[in-house]
């Protein structure tokens with residue numbers, strides 16, 4: 001039997017067997033094969049109480065471990081280097097550091113580029129499920145065969161103690177409404193992914209006193225909707241990680257509690273119990289993680305200073321549409337400092353809706369490129385798809401994730417993402433995480 005099972009054991013059809021026999025997470029027997037995670041997805045659209053956003057997504061990764069973010073191009077480069085040195089790499093996964101589908105552009109661009117390079121690979125995505133229904137078709141088109149959704153509960157009364165907020169439809173939801181929205185979207189996403197032919201694994205973080213009484217109900221429901229495998233993972237909680245649960249003293253389960261939960265869930269779902277709760281930049285076999293290997297990973301370059309353009313009406317918040325800006329505030333970020341430089345004036349990109357795609361708009365866009373020269377990011381409240389794509393082609397990354405936040409806070413968070421992750425990657429390894 002390839003997968004670990006309990007009471008839900010059943011014989012796998014040969015076609016399913018062939019789809020998991022080289023995937024080390026889906027089949028314990030595939031331990032000789034390796035996986036690589038490409039950390040291209042920084043943002044997240046929900047908050048989990050066991051996650052500190054400074055670190056990787058702990059739905060699939062050990063909290064307190066951080067990964068240096070890669071662009072899709074850098075990610076492809078890393079894959080090629082790793083594949084050369086670890087030819088048994090059979091799975092390319094995207095599992096953070098935030099949620100892959102909260103960063104659909106980078107995630108899909110990376111998967112698409114990898115797919116072009118090699119066909120004989122499993123592409124794998126791990127998500128919190130909030131945005132899954134919106135992207136199932138694209139994932140299926142790309143040939144994503146293995147998908148993980150973290151579903152910790154199917155009852156909003158439980159979920160409200162796990163998720164302080166969920167960002168959906170331009171609104172930050174809280175309490176029962178947040179949890180219910182997430183659960184509804186997760187279950188709809190699961191159903192759609194199964195219908196699209198994917199082998200869906202469900203991760204459930206076991207949190208004593210919060211969802212431990214409820215794991216069986218989760219297993220029954222995800223089984224009903226067609227999930228293939230269930231991974232009940234222990235909450236790892238430590239105040240030093242700065243998570244809400246860690247700081248509040250919420251403990252993780254002991255071995256007996258974990259075993260009991262897996263047995264209960266195993267009544268209806270095939271169970272996985274060899275998960276390593278690996279990093280968002282994991283490399284190698286599950287029992288021989290090479291993500292700390294400087295030989296494999298060190299060549300990535302990261303500049304010491306990064307210029308960021310900010311569109312702001314008030315001068316205090318990220319509160320201006322890209323197309324309405326007549327000037328951009330420019331900031332220089334290093335790992336230790338944030339300095340304001342001279343603002344740069346531009347001709348407003350959006351003059352009227354009629355003119356949006358005409359030659360005049362192209363000229364104004366050219367003016368934008370000149371004004372934004374050297375900037376790696378543009379923070380704004382909104383931006384149209386067309387200018388977004390054009391800026392990306394010039395290696396300027398638009399970003400609306402900080403819309404309506406104070407500029408200082410937004411730049412602080414961006415600085416953390418850009419520099420702290422890099423600085424901490426190797427120290428995390430030293431801690432044996």
Ligand code: CLF
Nearest residue numbers: 025035093124126275276277278
């Ligand atoms: Fe990565 Fe996850 Fe795919 Fe595996 S990990 S995206 S399914 S290739 Fe595997 Fe690591 Fe456990 Fe995940 S051991 S944390 S289950």
Ligand code: SF4
Nearest residue numbers: 044048051057058059
């Ligand atoms: Fe953190 Fe992942 Fe939860 Fe997002 S989904 S808050 S990155 S654990």
